[in-house]
Amino acid sequence: MHTTESLSYKHVNINGRFWYNLQKLNSSVIINSVYKRFKETGRFEALKYSWKEGDENKPHIFWDSDVAKWLEGAAYILQKEQNDELMDIVDNTIDTIEQNQDENGYFNSYFGVVEPENIFTRRTDHELYCAGHLIEASVAYFEATGKDKFLKMMCRYADHIDQIFRIDNSADFVTPGHQELELALVRLYKATDEKRYLELSKFFIDMRGANDKETYYCFANSKYTQDHLPVREQTSAEGHAVRAVYLYTAMADISKHYNDEKLFDACKAIFSNIIDKKMYITGGIGSTSEGEAFTIDYDLPNQTAYAETCAALGLALFSQKMLLCEQNAVYADIAELAIYNGFLSGISLDGKAFFYENPLEINPSLQERNSSTNKPARFPIMQRKEVFDCSCCPPNVVRFIASIGNTLYSYSDDTLFVNQYMESETKYNNTEIIQKTNYPIDGQIIINYRGDFSTLAVRVPSWCKSFEIDKDYSLKDGYAYIKVNSEDSIKLKFDMPVQLIEAHPNVQENAGRLAVKRGPIVYCLEGIDNGDNLRDISINLNADFKIYEESPFSLPVLYTKGYRRETDDRSLYNQASNHKISQKLKCIPYSNFANRGISEMIVWILKN
């Protein structure tokens, strides 16, 4: 296995354009929106271990994970900018956790307070998931601040888990019901150089689907928690999508650290299954609300798409780990697709509200479908919300945006891989690399480089059919390999025309329909711009598009010509005809949908 190392966000300063604006929004609005809601709902208070029966805001089994992800995001922000108020909140929160952490290292604001007698008895109750996020937060805090208190606290917790689960095997279950700890332990290993954390992660990976002691969710089968087979025998993405990609992320990481080809083969098979058969064009995954799960191959309904924000983020994480195992640009392509579409759609343009589910089509009228019964029709919500009872997505947004710099570079001994394009300055040891670009608004990038690598491998995005590089290069697996001097400058020009995309015929829902894409950006139509009955609007394969930057959208909008059947008041069924009238169409970035009130929305447009 030819592996590479990831270059930490710590060394990458995003200093302009799209991602700069988004990181500013993140540190000035999004993190505060999430903090406010978490405080109101008692998530921070719960850490004090002071809740008593009869009090409001009873702690919930997954609350620690929410706070931990928020802490992790705060740490990334604090690494980049001074914010004493935020630092105080973070430090106080860590102090509170420290005060209530058990002598043996255990900490859980639900079980520690509400059901201490049931610690580590119920696999379904997210204890190890919360532990994993606390560990990730502690690593992030340590790396951002250099302060090791939180890290040491979490090492004690990890040691306790190691004792109970691996050494004593005394818990009532063997592996986490909701994966996360596995990937967190690899991070802990890398932060501490304590190999036992890596081994504990591998233990959980190895035991999954390979033990008789496991317990399951009553409403699900073993696929839900990816327990249906030992992981090295798994070849398809199954079950709860977020759990799945968190597991696959750890599997890729473990295969890299142990040079475990068999495990990596499983990762490759699963990755292919996702991108060839189970992924929305937005990078959204997990198409059903039933178990928030992957379903069968090619089952990608648009109106009922679950496509959780966290799952798109998780796919980006999985892709990035795969990229470190194999230098194939497909992994960076998929990360890019998921980030710009299925992930970013999870946040409102004002940074205050969030989607958990990200449908690819909305028809508000259908919400009232079950007009004569008390059971509402099940559709994703149509407007982002400020908080959810199960609020995993908002803090995930905070931590991911704040650490987006992680996605840009990886390196081997002699080669620096440029995986993502963002206006930025990066300094790491002797290396300095500046990207001047308006990407993804256009496809031109100037890379100013200084350093010791002999080769720069720049990703040629898979969406790009025509490009120019002002240096000699050789193409391999989606990267243009360019020999560089110790100081060099490279101009990249990726042509970024609007593309019309069709889905595989097995995706029956999209038959006869086209999606509009430009570069990595997927577009949609909204009723507010184009009138209702969007499903009846068609476009030509040779449609001409005009590109404009326009408020309030964060990325360019497109104008083109479309067609509708004439809308005379006609009866329900009529002799078919070819009569159509043309109309101007406005396509907005998919990630920007639902920012102007409830409206119809569609990604897959009828082909004329």
Added chain:
Amino acid sequence: MHTTESLSYKHVNINGRFWYNLQKLNSSVIINSVYKRFKETGRFEALKYSWKEGDENKPHIFWDSDVAKWLEGAAYILQKEQNDELMDIVDNTIDTIEQNQDENGYFNSYFGVVEPENIFTRRTDHELYCAGHLIEASVAYFEATGKDKFLKMMCRYADHIDQIFRIDNSADFVTPGHQELELALVRLYKATDEKRYLELSKFFIDMRGANDKETYYCFANSKYTQDHLPVREQTSAEGHAVRAVYLYTAMADISKHYNDEKLFDACKAIFSNIIDKKMYITGGIGSTSEGEAFTIDYDLPNQTAYAETCAALGLALFSQKMLLCEQNAVYADIAELAIYNGFLSGISLDGKAFFYENPLEINPSLQERNSSTNKPARFPIMQRKEVFDCSCCPPNVVRFIASIGNTLYSYSDDTLFVNQYMESETKYNNTEIIQKTNYPIDGQIIINYRGDFSTLAVRVPSWCKSFEIDKDYSLKDGYAYIKVNSEDSIKLKFDMPVQLIEAHPNVQENAGRLAVKRGPIVYCLEGIDNGDNLRDISINLNADFKIYEESPFSLPVLYTKGYRRETDDRSLYNQASNHKISQKLKCIPYSNFANRGISEMIVWILKN
């Protein structure tokens, strides 16, 4: 209101071709299939009132209605053909009911045995619905055999209901939770000339949605049982589709008998709402399984279509009653559409199995959609079954096919209306009318007429854009009015080309799609003939069709040319192209789908 009278099936002998074959199948196979299953499941045994706690086959609240519909169908068959064995079963069944009928007239094999203390306390429990079907059966038996025992028994039951509900108002509810009694009482009135039965029917119609004593289903709202408004204020079809059309049928009947224009206006508004906004192209109605109900306007999903067989039948009943109030061929057109498609699809070609739900699209692979949870995805079943726990449809099929002759003619003083076309001989008083036709296999009809009417009004089907009549005629509301001699012969030729139909743009599900129709027959594609991924097959608007009669289909099949995108093994999303390959397509009658094993099926075909 210019009303007409319906000519009873009693006088109509279907003596050849499509309906002759179907009536033979009905009397030789279907009725026996239903009888066998009803006997096995204890439905006949229950009438003996001998069930005790601990016995198997506990009576169910709607079983009497199943048996009653079967009895009614048997009576229609016995009116046409000698069958001593069947007559014995019928007579013995009536004797059993007689033995257990209460002195006050009450009979119900569930409440009478299991919960006698709760008689007429629960509106949700189908008592009056069962009573209605028993009354219909008794009228049918009386009219078929001339024997009045059963009729008198049911008059006593009706008198008892009149006493309890109308005179004493002593039941715990006011109107039937499941309509049926209303229309049955009109039939009882016509058979007995006792106006109090008509008045009781009107009482139930008048009180619906207009009283404070009513109780409702816990899972539903007042629309479910059409209680949301007094009926004369209702303008849309709402709630449980079968209950709805049974109510609307009675409303039309009552408006005719009382010359109640306001009630008829409500019927017209509701009828328009159904055919303009809530009806599948098959005549199926009630698009959701949630409450087996109508939903919102234009919400006509194909894969999850409920479209109960009984509801299509009920729409035909409603249409026929409307036709007696207003001589507009649209009512006969809709009856024809529902009968040949959404109703006939309910029966297997061998007459032994039945559909309750009649979807317009089947994709077997999606059944496994919820692959990681224990909750199966909700789709209609894909193969007909011999019996259902709730088995309302099979005996409804028996009685409707046996009495199809009711649909052919209606008359006023001087005009005989020819509403449906079937090879047949009819004699009624001085009138004799013979139809020689292969309809609906082709559109040529010779009508040989003898009698006293001065005018024959023959329906020109709304699907027919070109026709010839070898006599002078004037067209009005879809009828060609022809002056006739006391002996006359008329040749009709309705051109019956294949037509491609599109749905109103508001039916978002069918955007960009076409349905294939010939005459009143709707066609579909099945995977067994055309390969899978039917949603990806497209046809041209000018496609040429060849028509063949072919086993095992009961109506002609059509061959044409279609197109598919090339099926190379491609990735999930690709640059769109116009590359297509042509393939021969076989379209079979929609009503014949699912007779050759589980297969994909589609009605709405992509437009090329």
